[in-house]
Amino acid sequence: MELQILDVLQTIHNQALDTIMCAITRLGDAGIIWILLCVVLLILPKTRKTGVVLMAALLVDLVVCNGILKPLVHRIRPFDVKTGIELLINRPTDYSFPSGHTAASFASVMALYLAGEKKLWIPTLVLAVLIAFSRLYLYVHYPTDVLGGMIIGIAAGAIGYWLVKKVQELKNI
Structure with a gap:
């Protein structure tokens, strides 16, 4: 059934959407957009605490997704199951x-939300949803990969927010 969902998405492909989806997914490559946002938040004194929360969230995400779940589950990508699909991006290995792209995106949204960044979390939620959708559109993840990533x-x-809060409480003892 998951391949059928991905196949339906293949029917909406066109040159403009292909270009947009490739660009959106690149923003999530190696979590680059979220890492850059984290650096900016850490540099600015007013948002430094939020930057620490975001950094903690991304580190938790990295350990859980790439360090534990991907090697443990060993799920083959959809383009390796349905080999006739022409990928529009470099083949993930x-x-x-x-979905690491999705997990990092939603970790960032949640960290920003819990840190009280009202001006940031809503636009990042829109971007996170777009990145998640791009992974399906580009046939590199199953819908359950994206749902699991979310x-x-x-x-x-x-957890990142909670860890930072606990460390701050320990510092105040």
Whole structure:
């Protein structure tokens, strides 16, 4: 059924959308957009605490997704199952579950939300949804990879926030 969903998405492909989806997915490559945002937040004194929360969330996400789940689950990517698909991006070489692009995106959204960044979390949510959709559109993840990435990302964001809060409480003892 998941391949059928991906196949339906193949029917909406056109040159403009292909270009847009490739660009959107590149923003999530290696978490670059979220790392850059983290650096900016860390540099600015007013947002430094938020930057620390975002950094913690991204580190939790990295350990859980890339360090634990991808090697443990070993899920083959959809383009390796349905080999006739022409990829529009470079072929990912790691495993499919969970979607790391999606997890990092939603970890960032949750971290920003919990840190109280009202002006940032809503636009980042829009970007996170677009990045998640791009992974399906580009046939590099199954829908459950993206759903799993969303759940893991939200949890990583919450854990990152909680860890920073606990460290701050220990410093105040």
